[in-house]
Amino acid sequence: MHKNRLEAFSDGVIAIIITIMVLELKVPKGDNIISLQPLLPVFLSYILSFLLIGIYWNNHHHMLHAAKYVNGKILWANMHLLFWLSLIPFATAWMGENHFASFPVAVYGFVQLMAAISYFILSKALIKHHGDTSMLATSIGSDMKGKLSLVIYIVATFTAFLNEWIALGLYVTVVIIWFIPDRRIEQVITKDL
Amino acid sequence: MHKNRLEAFSDGVIAIIITIMVLELKVPKGDNIISLQPLLPVFLSYILSFLLIGIYWNNHHHMLHAAKYVNGKILWANMHLLFWLSLIPFATAWMGENHFASFPVAVYGFVQLMAAISYFILSKALIKHHGDTSMLATSIGSDMKGKLSLVIYIVATFTAFLNEWIALGLYVTVVIIWFIPDRRIEQVITKDL
Amino acid sequence: MHKNRLEAFSDGVIAIIITIMVLELKVPKGDNIISLQPLLPVFLSYILSFLLIGIYWNNHHHMLHAAKYVNGKILWANMHLLFWLSLIPFATAWMGENHFASFPVAVYGFVQLMAAISYFILSKALIKHHGDTSMLATSIGSDMKGKLSLVIYIVATFTAFLNEWIALGLYVTVVIIWFIPDRRIEQVITKDL
């Protein structure tokens, strides 16, 4: 079974998810800078989600590039990932429109956590199908960043109930982690552990 | 005539259908768990439709993978399928927003039934074009699951007027059937008949 | 310059156009058959537009399949077509929500007319680029159906002001024309002229 349509379908769904978020930036009534102000939290949430979904697309692109074939389990593991990604626009809008209130910030973290878990499951399904010594398994490697993101989302989801700004800071941290070249991350982590 | 653009177009339409359903998850006013509660039936309907559309994409992927060429009739049989799939977001939202009232549940079943029938027509058009002994015909086989789904949708659509929960249970049954490996299904059915 | 991305982009835009029309089927308040009734004209308009856009996709598919290369003019002739197609969801919803009132029905015809003209321009640009004796020119041929549709849209747009039902009947006629095999159409036309 070929992977092309899996890639094409995922591209389509991710492209739509990343774009419909912008529909939540509702056109304000006024025509001055003050009328834009209430949109600021929605806009900031949009940037955060745009980056996080962009990271998923990027990683998905790399992982499936290294993949050679897919099976039924992989198709459904991918569907599972797309399901959680599809909830990000809702979580983003709810968090933004409530000016980063505790509960919506926690729900946002939970949705991101589930997306991270489903990505992890997808990567395991792919490795199982290709073998531990395959190019795919090597290219995914220990997936330090993925595991770290997962832990951060768990912490952030609970932290949101205590202080939503710390939780938000943790989400931003995930973005930063993925923008740092791999080697540095691994150096830091192996030093610390 | 090549099948590539047929696949690409279908992927695009199915990707949009599966994603715009999420737009019916309207961002609630409140910022707590209670404000999420009224969304629950819409969310559950979303999960059901996400799975059912996912199954269609999966089957469509397999069937067209085995296909070698398409003709005008196949293009329109495919359009017919996409038409009924495109009504699923409407049926899903109506069912969810009315907390699974009888009539919307029946309409949901009817739309799924029409989608199942149009999928059946598409598979017949493909087999006719490729021949009964083609790899495509062999891979579609007796399509027990497809026929069973069709019967269940007919029963469920009528049952909805008597008891909507039984109808919903039948929709969930369709999902389960498709997740069970083919062999077991056929064993059970051949035993029963 | 290759045609692949032109096809992919057009597929994407047409897939979105055909799907967002369904968003105009607003979920009704009630949960019975009576609450569906006001949606009927919107639904019928949707079927009409779905078929007409389906015909465009089908023809576009065939025409570009026969094409070998594209140039800047062709890219823009294609954009021009997509522009008018993108207005069909608006025209469809307006016509449906006003229960086929004269003026919206005329606007619908005008948008379809402009789409037909822009398709004609695109086909001419493609023929010019490939030569009159190319496979593409031969496959497009005299394009009787295209020219006939164009004339019908002109007539229908004006007729809508006198009687909107005749105009609608003419739109349906266009759909029927495209579903009749080519040879019959040409036989009838050559007899009549």
Added chain:
Amino acid sequence: MHKNRLEAFSDGVIAIIITIMVLELKVPKGDNIISLQPLLPVFLSYILSFLLIGIYWNNHHHMLHAAKYVNGKILWANMHLLFWLSLIPFATAWMGENHFASFPVAVYGFVQLMAAISYFILSKALIKHHGDTSMLATSIGSDMKGKLSLVIYIVATFTAFLNEWIALGLYVTVVIIWFIPDRRIEQVITKDL
């Protein structure tokens, strides 16, 4: 790393952006020509943005056609471009619904400016990766039109506060520049400088 999925994903996002703008053409209540009148500024804004996004797609198509491979930086430079393009529907609707008031017109120019800058960054990242003497670098060339557009957007954004119609005239000028064949533009510019 191959460029195919980068192209496919960008096609998807741009197709959605160009199409969801049409959703801002809200179906009017009335059924006559007068009820269409308030939509005129939104419609004109739509045409302007459709053309500008069309130009981006066209240029993106050409630039990536000449590209041979992509890297992580290029993926993110592309994401950055898509981010700013995704804000165009919002800016378009806001400008249109406020009948071209100063501030929304300036914001529109700013969004277009940022899109132009991000396109410039993407082209630099691609040239860096392929080398100054590559076919890609040669095909991008001095990118006079790109630089000119960038300058016009800066001027227009500020001009909008003095006179919004001059700013709009400048946006239209950008469209015209891109429709004039390259050679003429360069002749005029090299004469003037």
